[in-house]
Amino acid sequence: MINSQLTKSKNRIFSGIQPTGNLHLGNYLGAIKNWVNLQSDIFSIFSIVDLHAITVPQKPSELKSSTHEVTAAIIASGIDPKNSIVFNQSSVKEHAELAWIFNCVCRIGWLNRMTQFKEKAGKNRENATVGLYGYPVLMAADILLYKATHVPVGEDQKQHIELARDIASSFNNMFSNDNDKDFFTLPEPQIFGQATRVMSLRDGTKKMSKSDSSDASRINLTDTKEEIAYKIKKAKTDPYPLPETIKDLNERPEALNLLNIYASLSNQTIDQTLSQFSGKGFSSFKPELIDLAIETLNPISSEMRKLLDNTAEIEKILRDGADNARKIAKPVLKHVKELIGFVI
Numbered sequence: 136m137i138n139s140q141l142t143k144s145k146n147r148i149f150s151g152i153q154p155t156g157n158l159h160l161g162n163y164l165g166a167i168k169n170w171v172n173l174q175s176d177i178f179s180i181f182s183i184v185d186l187h188a189i190t191v192p193q194k195p196s197e198l199k200s201s202t203h204e205v206t207a208a209i210i211a212s213g214i215d216p217k218n219s220i221v222f223n224q225s226s227v228k229e230h231a232e233l234a235w236i237f238n239c240v241c242r243i244g245w246l247n248r249m250t251q252f253k254e255k256a257g258k259n260r261e262n263a264t265v266g267l268y269g270y271p272v273l274m275a276a277d278i279l280l281y282k283a284t285h286v287p288v289g290e291d292q293k294q295h296i297e298l299a300r301d302i303a304s305s306f307n308n309m310f311s312n313d314n315d316k317d318f319f320t321l322p323e324p325q326i327f328g329q330a331t332r333v334m335s336l337r338d339g340t341k342k343m344s345k346s347d348s349s350d351a352s353r354i355n356l357t358d359t360k361e362e363i364a365y366k367i368k369k370a371k372t373d374p375y376p377l378p379e380t381i382k383d384l385n386e387r388p389e390a391l392n393l394l395n396i397y398a399s400l401s402n403q404t405i406d407q408t409l410s411q412f413s414g415k416g417f418s419s420f421k422p423e424l425i426d427l428a429i430e431t432l433n434p435i436s437s438e439m440r441k442l443l444d445n446t447a448e449i450e451k452i453l454r455d456g457a458d459n460a461r462k463i464a465k466p467v468l469k470h471v472k473e474l475i476g477f478v479i
């Protein structure tokens with residue numbers, strides 16, 4: 136199946152997810168859910184990006200178990216590894232090789248604008264790894280190695296995809312020739328759904344994140360029914376009833392976040408959700424949100440647990456995925472090397 140799809144269409148999706156800590160509702164609604172919906176229309180490649188994970192320190196045993204868990208999570212969510220490629224990034228060495236080449240295309244000034252590096256490095260910038268700084272260059276290599284045309288991600292990755300486009304057009308200007316005009320197509324970010332930026336349950340102005348020290352700030356895909364119910368009950372709100380229009384949510388980030396989560400989980404627009412709940416208080420809205428979140432996430436976490444009973448099978452899926460990924464990556468990298476003038 137995969138072999139015949141490799142050549143069938145020019146459209147191709149690539150997206151990645153880091154094997155660090157718990158996957159949460161933001162990862163699911165901002166990315167994985169969209170991957171599941173797109174996979175049957177466009178040939179898709181999904182990577183567990185372990186090379187990205189080591190840009191900050193990781194414990195070896197935890198990195199391995201997180202790689203198993205994230206693979207299990209995306210399969211349990213509905214990604215079919217028989218139709219799409221699922222692999223871990225470090226198994227395809229071409230990612231690192233193309234990233235080096237792009238390091239020699241990307242300008243320091245471009246990287247200095249990356250807001251995520253500033254957030255992640257924080258005040259201790261001198262102590263951040265070179266890998267964390269160059270992270271978006273590796274991300275560009277991930278996408279362009281497969282000549283991906285579409286990249287479904289959450290809002291926080293938009294700037295990185297714009298950088299990948301800059302790297303692609305700069306490479307094209309430097310190296311394309313008459314036979315290979317516009318060698319790299321410029322990838323399009325695909326940021327859609329009602330929850331492109333899911334916010335913390337404790338503070339509606341902060342992104343829901345794996346690295347938040349408060350576990351109550353996020354709903355993990357592995358949370359039990361009780362934990363989901365507890366976290367939503369405790370989620371920060373305000374004392375007002377839910378309004379009729381979205382503009383009335385301007386100053387109410389926590390209310391907006393919970394409504395967006397509900398809309399996304401129920402495949403509604405925010406307007407539909409508002410008309411369902413306007414005039415009601417959080418005491419009637421939250422129990423409905425709890426039911427919906429449990430109904431969506433509980434089957435995923437139980438399927439994940441089943442898959443994790445057989446990590447050998449998970450590793451086989453990743454190995455097969457890497458073999459298929461390499462079938463695309465190898466010739467692209469070879470072509471890149473020819474364009475640059477390397478003797479190959």
Ligand code: TYM
Nearest residue numbers: 150151152153161162165166274277288289331332333343
């Ligand atoms: P990562 O592992 O941080 O997140 C994986 C995906 O989840 C989305 N996401 C969110 N969406 C909505 N609300 C949130 N609170 C939220 N938190 C995370 C992310 O936008 C992402 O789509 N750099 C990437 C991984 C990567 C990649 C790539 C992605 C590496 N190479 C190439 C696309 C293409 C990252 O760290 O994602």
